[in-house]
Amino acid sequence: MMEFDPFVLARLQFAANISFHILFPSITIGLCWILVFFRTRFTLTGDKNWEYAYYFWVKIFALTFALGVVTGITMSFQFGTNWPGFMEKTGNISGPLLGYEVLTAFFLEASFLGIMLFGKSRVSNRLHLIACCLVAIGTTFSAFWIISLNSWMQTPSGYVLEDGIFMAENWWEIVFNPSFPYRLTHMINASLLTSAFFVIGVSAWRVKQKVDGPATWKVIKTGVAMAAVLAPLQIIIGDLHGLNTLEHQPAKIAAIEAIWETERGAAFTVFGFPNEAAKETEWAIKIPKLGSLILTHELDGELKGLNEFANEHPPVAPVFWAFRIMVGIGTLMVFVAWWASYVLLRGKPVSNALLRTLTWMTFSGWVAVLSGWYVTEMGRQPWVVYGLLKAKDVVADHPSATLMGTFLGYIVLYVFLLISYISTIRHLSRKPAQSLISVHEYPDKPLQKKRTS
C-alpha cells in the first residue's frame, strides 16, 4: 500500500472538516437575519404570509444550524488533535479569541434557539422576537471572533515572540488586526448573499413545483432585493480586501494572478493553466496592464512576482483557479440578481428561464464561499501564522494509518450527511405552502401543526 505523508493527511482531514463545516454557518449567519426580518414584518403588518414564510424557513434553519453546531464542535477539538503545536505556540492568542467565541456566541445562540424554535406558545410575541434577534446576534458574534483569529493568522499583529512562543502584547491590535475588517465584512456579506440565493432558489423551485403561495413570493422578493444590493457591494468589498492582501501578503496576490516575475504594468490573466515547474502560464489569455490597474489602481504600478518569494509561496494553480471561480460566481450573482429585480420591478410575468436559473443558483453561494476560503487559506501557505510559523512545524505525529482511517470515516459521514441535507430540503420544499393549504385543504397533509396550538 502507498504510504501517505501524515502531514498531508492531517491537512486533508482538517480541510475536509472545515470545508464541510463552513457550508452551514455560511447559510445560518445570513438566514437568521432573514428570519428576524420575516418575524418583524409579521409583527408590524399582521400579514399572515410573513408568518408562513417564517415557519417554512425556520425549519430549514434549525436543520442547518444543527449541522453547523455538530461540525463546529469537531473543529474545536481538531485544533488540538491535528495541530497541537499550533496551540502550544499561539495558544496565548488563539485561545482567548476562541474562548470569547464560546462565551459570547455559542451559548447565546444555542440557548435562545430553544425559545426560537419551540417556545412560541410559551412566551410572548415580544420575547420570541427578542430570542430570534439574540440567535442572530450570536451567529454574527461567532463569525466576528473566528474571523478575527483567522485574520490574525494572516496578518499577525499585537504580539511579541518569546522563545518561539507568541505572547499577547496589545489585545486591540490582535483582535482588530490589519486584514480583519475586510475579511469580516467580506464573509458576513458572503453569508447574506449565500442565504439570499438559497432562499430564492428553493422558492423558485417551489414555484416550478406549483406548491407556492403568496408567502413564497414574499420570500423571493426579499431575497432578490438583498442580492441586487449585496452582490455588487461584495465586488467592491472584495476589491478593497485584495488591496489589503497586496499590502500584507504579496505572495498570495502573486499566486492568485500567476505573476511569475516582478513587473510594472502587469497584465491580467483571465484564463490559463499555471505551470509551477516551468514558471509560466500556459494557454494564457491576458489583458495588458489590467492586473496593475486592478491591484494598484495605476496602469504602471509594480506587482511583486513569485520569484521574490523563492520556495515560500503558495501552490499557484489551486489558488489561481479558486480565485477565478469565486469571482466568476460573484459576477454571475450580480447579473442574475439584477435580471430578477428588473423582472419583478416591472411586474412582468416571471419566465421559466428565470425560475430555472434561480433554482440552479440555489447553492451557488457555497461554491463561491469555499473557493474564496481556499484562496485565502491555501494562499497563506506554507505558513500557518504568516511569515512566522510554518504549518509543517506544528502538526501532530499520528501514524498515517490512523489518520487515513479517521479521514475516510469523516468523508463517508459527510457525504452521507450532505446527501441527507439536500434531499431533506427537497422533501420539505415539496410540501404545499401553508397559505395554499388553508385554501385547498390538501387531503394527505392535514394541518396538524396549527390545530395543536
Add this chain to the structure above:
Amino acid sequence: MEYWLPLFFVFVIGFCLLVYVVLDGFDLGIGLLLPFASDQEKDTMVASIGPFWDANETWIVLGVGVLLIAFPSAYGLVLSSLYVPVTLMLMGLILRGVAFDFRVKAGDQHKSMWNKAFFIGSLIAAVSQGWMLGAYITGLLPGMIHTLFSALIALTLPALYIMLGSAWLMMKTEDELFTKAVRWAKQAILPMGIALFMVSIATPTVSDEIARKWFSLPNAIGLLPIPLASIIAYVTIYYLLGRLDILKAGYAWLIFAGLILICVMAALGLAYSIFPDIVIGQINIWSAASATKSLQFVFVGLVITLPVIIGYTIFIYRIFHGKATSLSYD
C-alpha cells in the same frame, strides 16, 4: 495573581465538565433508551430534550475551550493522546445532533433510520467519553491494565447517562412512559454503582502519592463526607425507585437531585486526587498555564459572561418547565 489565576481556570474547566456530564448526560441517556420505547414514546422523549440539547452540548465546548485557553500544552497532550476516542465521540455527536432534526423532517419513510442513528450516535459518544475518562484518570499511559480499565469505564459510564435520562423522563412524562422510565432506572442503577466504584478505587492505585493523600490519617477523616454523601444518595435513589407512590406524587425530581449529588461528589473526589496536576504525573497546573496576560484577558470575559450564561440557562429551563408537550414550531 500568577498563583490564583490558573487555579480559577482549573475550577472553571471542572465546573463546565461537571455541568456537561449532568446536562448532556440526561439527553445522551435518552438517546440510549430510545430503541426501548414505542414510536409515540420516542417522539415524547425527543420532545422532552428538544429545546435544551444544543446548549447542553456547548458546555463541553466551553470546558475544552478553557483548557485550550488556559493550558495549551495540556490541551495538546490530552487531545492528541486521546485522538481515537475523541474522533469517535465527535462522529457520534455529529450523527446524534443531526438525527434530531432529520428524524422529523426527512419524511416518514426515513424516520426509523434516523431513530437508529440517534441511538447509535448517543451510544458511540457515551462509550467514547467513558473511554476518555478511563484513560485520563490512569494518566494517559499505555499498557494492558490501563486499556482494560478504560474499556471497563467505557462500558459502565453509559449507565450513569441512562440513570440521568430515566430520571429526566420521570420529571417530564406521565403514565406508561413514566413507569417505563422507573423500570429502566432500576436496571441501570447497579452498573452505574459499579462504574462509580471502579473510578473511585482506580485513581489511588495509579500513583502512591494519590493513595497517600486519601488514606493517610487526618485527611481520611476530612474526606469521609465525599464517599458518605455518595452512598447516602445512592441508597436513597435505590429506595425511591421501589416507591412508585412517592415518585408519582411529584417527588421524581429527588432522583435527579440525588444523581447530581453523586456527580458533584465524584467530581470533588477526582479533583482532590488529581490536584495539583492537570495531567496526572506529567504536568502540573502552573507549568501548563498560559501567559498571565492572556489569562487576565479571558478572566474578565469569564467573570462577566459566565453568570449571564448561567442566568439565561436557568431562565430557559424555567420556560420549558413541566411535563413535555409535543414539539411544535408554533
